[in-house]
Amino acid sequence: MSQTVDRALSILPLLAQGPADLGQVAERLGVHKSTALRLLRTLHEHGLVYRQEDQRYRLGARLFALAQEAVENLDVREIAHSHLVALNEQCGHTVHLAVYEENEVLYIDKVESRYPVRMYSRIGKPVAITVAAVAKLLLADLTEPERRAIAERLDYPMYTSRSVPNAGAFLKELAVVREQGWATDLGGHEESINCVGAPIRGADGRVVAAMSVSAPNVVVTAEELLTLLPLVRRTADTISREYSGTTPTKKA
Amino acid sequence: MSQTVDRALSILPLLAQGPADLGQVAERLGVHKSTALRLLRTLHEHGLVYRQEDQRYRLGARLFALAQEAVENLDVREIAHSHLVALNEQCGHTVHLAVYEENEVLYIDKVESRYPVRMYSRIGKPVAITVAAVAKLLLADLTEPERRAIAERLDYPMYTSRSVPNAGAFLKELAVVREQGWATDLGGHEESINCVGAPIRGADGRVVAAMSVSAPNVVVTAEELLTLLPLVRRTADTISREYSGTTPTKKA
DNA sequence: ATGGTCGTTGCAGAGAATGCAACGATGACG
DNA sequence: CGTCATCGTTGCATTCTCTGCAACGACCAT
Numbered sequence: 001m002s003q004t005v006d007r008a009l010s011i012l013p014l015l016a017q018g019p020a021d022l023g024q025v026a027e028r029l030g031v032h033k034s035t036a037l038r039l040l041r042t043l044h045e046h047g048l049v050y051r052q053e054d055q056r057y058r059l060g061a062r063l064f065a066l067a068q069e070a071v072e073n074l075d076v077r078e079i080a081h082s083h084l085v086a087l088n089e090q091c092g093h094t095v096h097l098a099v100y101e102e103n104e105v106l107y108i109d110k111v112e113s114r115y116p117v118r119m120y121s122r123i124g125k126p127v128a129i130t131v132a133a134v135a136k137l138l139l140a141d142l143t144e145p146e147r148r149a150i151a152e153r154l155d156y157p158m159y160t161s162r163s164v165p166n167a168g169a170f171l172k173e174l175a176v177v178r179e180q181g182w183a184t185d186l187g188g189h190e191e192s193i194n195c196v197g198a199p200i201r202g203a204d205g206r207v208v209a210a211m212s213v214s215a216p217n218v219v220v221t222a223e224e225l226l227t228l229l230p231l232v233r234r235t236a237d238t239i240s241r242e243y244s245g246t247t248p249t250k251k252a
Numbered sequence: 253m254s255q256t257v258d259r260a261l262s263i264l265p266l267l268a269q270g271p272a273d274l275g276q277v278a279e280r281l282g283v284h285k286s287t288a289l290r291l292l293r294t295l296h297e298h299g300l301v302y303r304q305e306d307q308r309y310r311l312g313a314r315l316f317a318l319a320q321e322a323v324e325n326l327d328v329r330e331i332a333h334s335h336l337v338a339l340n341e342q343c344g345h346t347v348h349l350a351v352y353e354e355n356e357v358l359y360i361d362k363v364e365s366r367y368p369v370r371m372y373s374r375i376g377k378p379v380a381i382t383v384a385a386v387a388k389l390l391l392a393d394l395t396e397p398e399r400r401a402i403a404e405r406l407d408y409p410m411y412t413s414r415s416v417p418n419a420g421a422f423l424k425e426l427a428v429v430r431e432q433g434w435a436t437d438l439g440g441h442e443e444s445i446n447c448v449g450a451p452i453r454g455a456d457g458r459v460v461a462a463m464s465v466s467a468p469n470v471v472v473t474a475e476e477l478l479t480l481l482p483l484v485r486r487t488a489d490t491i492s493r494e495y496s497g498t499t500p501t502k503k504a
Numbered sequence: 505a506t507g508g509t510c511g512t513t514g515c516a517g518a519g520a521a522t523g524c525a526a527c528g529a530t531g532a533c534g
Numbered sequence: 535c536g537t538c539a540t541c542g543t544t545g546c547a548t549t550c551t552c553t554g555c556a557a558c559g560a561c562c563a564t
Contacts, residue, residue, distance in 0.1 A: 001293040003551065004521065008257040009298040016321035022542060032523045037543070041253040046261040050353055055542080059322035061353045067319040069268035070311035101302055101313045255520065256552065274511060284554045289512070307511075 007031065008039040012059065015049060019058040074099070076200065076209045077108050080239045084111045084211065087235045091228055093215040096197075098127075099208070100138035103150060105129050108209075130156050130164045131188035133197035134210035140178040141199065141207035147174055160191045182233060184226070185212075192217040194225050198236035203244035211236055259283060260291045264311065267301060271310040326351070328452065328461045329360050332491045336363045336463065339487045343480055345467040348449075350379075351460070352390035355402060357381050360461075382408050382416045383440035385449035386462035392430040393451065393459035399426055412443045434485060436478070437464075444469040446477050450488035455496035463488055 007029055014020065014028055026036035040057055043049040047062030071077065077097060084095045088111040097109040105127045129135040139147060151167040151174070164170045177183040185195040197212030213232055215225055259281055266272065266280055278288035292309055295301040299314030323329065329349060336347045340363040349361040357379045381387040391399060403419040403426075416422045429435040437447040449464030465484055467477055 001290045001297070002256055002260070004254055004256040005260040005291060005294040006297070008254070008260070009294065009300065012298075012318055016318055016325070018325050023540090033542075034524085034544080035522060038253045038521080039257060042257040042261065045253070045258070046264075047354060048261065058325065059318060061356050061358050063315065063319045063322055064358065066264055066268050066311060067315045070315055073268070073270050073310065102299060104313050106313050106316065275509090285511080286513080286555085287553060290552080 008043060015057055015059050019056040021056045071108055074108055076243060079243050081109060083235050083239050093213045096134060096212045098134040098210050105135040105138055128189045130154055130170055131185050133183040133185040133195040133212045136173060136177045136183040137197055137199045137210035138207060140174040159189050160187055162187045186222050194222045196225055196229050196232055198233045200236050201240045260295060267309055267311050271308040273308045323360055326360055328495060331495050333361060335487050335491050343465060345465045348386060348464045350386035350462050357387040357390055380441045382406055382422055383437050385435040385437040385447040385464045388429045388435040389449055389451045389462035390459060392426040411441050412439055414439045438474050446474045448477055448481055448484055450485045452488050453492045
């Protein structure tokens with residue numbers, strides 16, 4: 001909509017691939033050097049790009065600050081966190097919380113065995129959207145055409161022999177998940193790791209987030225992990241109720 | 253430099269404080285609603301803002317992707333990481349790596365006792381720049397006028413009774429650190445936690461990063477922690493050499 | 505039913521961004 | 535040591551884009 005802003009923002013993913021100098025930016029943007037310079041300067045003033053000693057530009061620190069604050073302000077995360085911790089204390093396994101946004105599935109919280117850690121390590125990386133239990137839960141709630149559109153657009157990497165192989169199988173899996181109200185990932189991402197997850201719903205019944213418990217085979221078998229399902233679902237439902245209760249438009 | 257881009261980017265920190273609707277954005281930006289709308293649309297197309305169901309805008313997922321890729325591309329981090337892990341295995345304590353950028357000190361890697369965790373949890377939060385060992389190391393390398401300018405601009409929160417209280421004390425501390433080539437934080441941030449750190453230098457001798465080892469009082473006393481200093485310095489020097497050796501302008 | 509709020513769109517004017525060309529700094533090479 | 539090439543930077547005139555306005559439509563509450 002705004003050409004200038006559009007160009008400026010296009011610089012960011014470009015620099016995400018690695019540092020670049022003015023000429024490279026101008027070329028890849030298809031504009032004159034002086035134009036690129038002014039755009040970069042503006043980005044620089046806002047801290048989104050940084051100029052290293054060799055005069056090349058790279059992404060700046062403010063991006064971290066923004067990403068950090070962004071995740072802090074997610075209502076679901078705030079409400080869910082204490083419940084995730086409690087669940088972790090009961091079962092001892094890793095607990096994940098994820099949301100869906102614009103064709104991406106995003107981990108927004110994680111509780112590790114020993115102490116809580118906000119886990120951003122996977123954020124931005126290609127999430128195993130075709131196999132992760134939370135991804136299935138989030139996608140299963142979309143409308144049928146949406147699901148189909150996404151399923152066809154995805155790649156289906158065979159992380160293991162049990163990974164979901166193609167769009168057909170994925171849609172079938174989503175239908176199952178949608179029906180039963182919970183999901184698993186039995187060695188589909190990493191051979192020895194199983195997950196079981198449940199959806200968190202808003203007041204209107206739509207899935208706003210998904211949570212899962214993960215554990216390696218060596219600790220508990222897949223069957224044993226499945227015995228946790230009632231607990232996981234109960235936790236998810238508790239969070240759902242609490243989330244639905246609060247007026248979403250509370251903050252100023 | 254570019255008014256349009258400037259306005260658009262000003263929206264991001266604004267949304268970082270929490271979701272806002274079109275009217276609020278327009279008002280706080282001092283522009284007409286239609287203008288704000290177009291800016292938001294452009295940001296939206298690039299995934300930097302997300303529109304939630306109640307039509308309010310908040311920061312988008314792409315920010316995470318960018319922040320993630322940004323940190324992945326830091327040469328120092330890549331080179332240092334394996335050394336940090338090795339150090340961690342030797343001493344068992346938490347190891348941090350940080351850089352300085354535009355008046356901010358930024359953790360870019362962390363190795364926890366049991367397994368490596370990229371630690372973004374502190375990123376974006378007000379880093380304890382006045383007390384952290386790594387912060388002292390990074391700031392100590394700046395020129396005298398720079399140091400003074402920053403020292404005066406900072407706040408000096410008294411996290412504990414041993415926190416650096418004011419600009420004068422801070423500058424004095426920086427001088428010491430600059431002289432001796434290493435730094436400590438003895439309970440200055442959290443009463444029971446001590447740190448000892450050393451600088452990582454580039455080929456020109458300038459400090460490009462800083463690393464530290466942290467441990468709680470209950471595990472080792474401050475004195476015991478200080479016995480690790482030679483090891484920490486040796487590790488930092490090793491990283492420095494390796495970093496200096498590689499041609500910084502290697503990547504395309 | 506009605507008034508109010510909020511998001512959205514088309515349009516004409518105005519202002520900002522663009523590309524050009526020239527300058528200066530830096531470094532490579534003969 | 536001098537020359538040439540490369541890259542970042544700046545001032546300026548032109549042009550195109552962005553802006554603000556006003557009107558419309560959707561939605562909600564009263």
